[in-house]
Each structure stands twice: as structure tokens, then as C-alpha cells.
Amino acid sequence: MLSPEALAVQAALIERGLETPLKENVLDRDQKVERIRDLMAQVVATLGLDLNDDSLADTPARIARMYVDEVFSGLDYRHFPKISQIENKMGVDDMIRIRDIEVLSTCEHHFVTIDGKARVAYIPGDRVIGLSKINRIVRFFAQRPQVQERLTHQILVALQTLLGVEDVAVQIDATHYCVKARGVMDGGSATETVALGGAFSSDQNRRREFLAG
Template identity: 50%
Template structure:
């Protein structure tokens, strides 16, 4: 229990920490669509972020007892900092959101469009280890169509941040609904979580599937057609 913004006892603090750890292990996602960000999250430049991350990561390595004078390790803090800001977490910066090319559906295509087997890499926000998966995305045009590669770029933009798979699925679906001005959007993600396979239970055979169905995709026959497209073999 919290009293005046603080936890009321050591026992309750321990219980709270235990609950947080369990939430991470069970991969319970936040119901919020937006990625949790603190106020002032974008006040620092990329260079300032990399400098601070480099210093903090050097301290972590030192605490772990690693020899930072070794030629294999001395550059690691800088490499990790650059990787965090410029690569695997670049989707945190709204300036990196891809430009979306939209066109009028002048050819009056009225069937679903499916972009499947979109490979992505993300990172579990509970343990900061990789999520590796594929996304399958479909929509039925209400007058607008989107450049095919833009769907892949949108998936990867939302993937390149600390994530939970449930939120990632909904973020992709809701963004496409807004862009295309239609509820007829479906997203299915099948992914392997290294927080499951490389730690804890260490199950290397399981994967996690999440889905979001809007508009006509809530109808059994439309959803069945989508599944058939996903399961059909791709051209080699």
C-alpha cells in the first residue's frame, strides 16, 4: 500500500517488488497503447544520450568486474550507447517515424491486401532482451492505399523500442486505421521472446501469438480468408 506516495512498510515493499518481478516473468502487458515515456523524454540530443549511456554502461561493466582496459571490452560502452540510441531503440524518437506514402484507390481494389512475414526485432521492456518475430498485416481499402514497403517500415518503427508484444500489435493496428481512415485492419504477430528462452523457464520451443482485428476482420469469413493467406506458401 502507498501512503503519501511512499510504500508504507518494508514487508509491503518486498511484496510490491515480488509482484513486479512476476509481472515481468508472466509478460503482462500494459493496457496503454502509448509507450510509457517520462516528461522531458526528448530534451536530450542523441549525442547527449549516447554520452550518458556510455558512462553508465561503463559503470555497469566495472561493477560486474570486467576489465575495461582489455582491447575487446574498452570500446563496448560506446558501442552499446550507439546501438541503443541509433539502432535498436530508435523508434522511441518520433522524428524517426517513417513518412507514409498514401494514394487514392483509383483502381477500385475492394479486396483485402495482405503483407505477411514481415521480419522484425524488438526488445522486451521487462528484461531488455530481444523479441524476434514476424508480423502479418492486412487491410481493406476505404479509398486509400499505402505503399507496401511503408507497412514494413511502420512495423519496424514501433518494434524498435522497449516493448511488450500486446502493445506492439495494437500500436501497428491503430496507426494503420488512422492513416487509412478505416477500421478494416488486421495484425497478427508471432514472436520468440529471449526472456522466455534464454532465462527463467528457458523454453526454446514456444512462441507468442497476438492479434488485433478491426471492422470487417471481426467477421468469421473475412478473418478465415486472412488466415488462409498467412498460411499459404510464399514464392521462393
């Protein structure tokens, strides 16, 4: 059973064409781990490595568990974080901004790491969200194969949906290891993406305030 929050976020992403491209998958967790383990064993062996070596023997199973339970666990909405919100009795009507949220994701083109930081802000309406829940939402969507642009927008729409406000802003600044550790091998560049909603999009001052500092 998915939580009402997970269902609402999923529906909002589908409606906006921002959901990760997913196919119906009837395999349960154990079946996925088993199948990926067997397929990874073929990859490792095909590379010419000896799966009888004691250091390599468990690598296929390790990778399978890592994919299903860790780095791609955000593909399963049953792992969507529990969300706590409180009534905005304080009448907060100014921006709440969280900086330096750790973003560790995986590039969907190469399945290597994306390593960066996110900045998230919102202007509360009738409720405020538990602070750590913002970090958890970032992590949930980061734990999918991603392109940074989609990750940024998924976080925006998730927060807009949960908070019932348009005024949300998300910025991610990240290093892609597919750019750093292979291919063009540029370790110095970073990618910035921004997704702005409501006043952050329409009001230059709000936008500047969010991006400053």
C-alpha cells in the same frame, strides 16, 4: 519537426491508451549516447570486467549508440517513416495482406530480443499505402522496448489512422529470448498475438481469411 503522419499516429495512440509509457526527455541524441555510455561503463565494471581490455573498452559506447540509434530508435517520432499513399483509383475493395514481415524487437522487461514475423492486412478505402511502408511501420514500433501485445496494437492503430479505415488486422508470432535464453529456458515456444479492427473483428469469414494460410 514531426511529420503530420507521426503527429496523427502519436495522438491516436495516446487517445487509446496505447502509447509506450514515456517521460518528457529534454536530452538530445548526443547527450543520451554520452549518458548511457557512462552508465553502461559502470555496469560493465560492476560485473568485474576490465574496461581497459581492448575488446571491452568501447562496449559502453557501442551499447549507447545501439540503444539510441538502432534498437530503441522508434522512441523518437522524428524517425517515423515517410508515408506515401496513392488514391485507390483501381477501386480495390478486397483484403491486401502482407505476410512474413520481419519483427525484431526488444522485450521491455529484460531488454533482450523478440524475434518473429508479422502478418498485416487491410481493406482499402479511398487510398492504398506504399507496401514497404507497412514493413517500415512495423519496424518503427518494433524498435522500442516492447511487450508483444502493445506492439501488435500500436501497428493496428497506426495503420487505421494513416489509412482512415477501421478494417485492419495484425498478427505477430514471435520467440522471446527472455523465455528462450534465460528464466524458463524454453526455446521451443512462440507467442501469438492478434489485433483486429473493423470487419476483421466483426466478420468471422474475414477473420478466418486473414488468419488462414
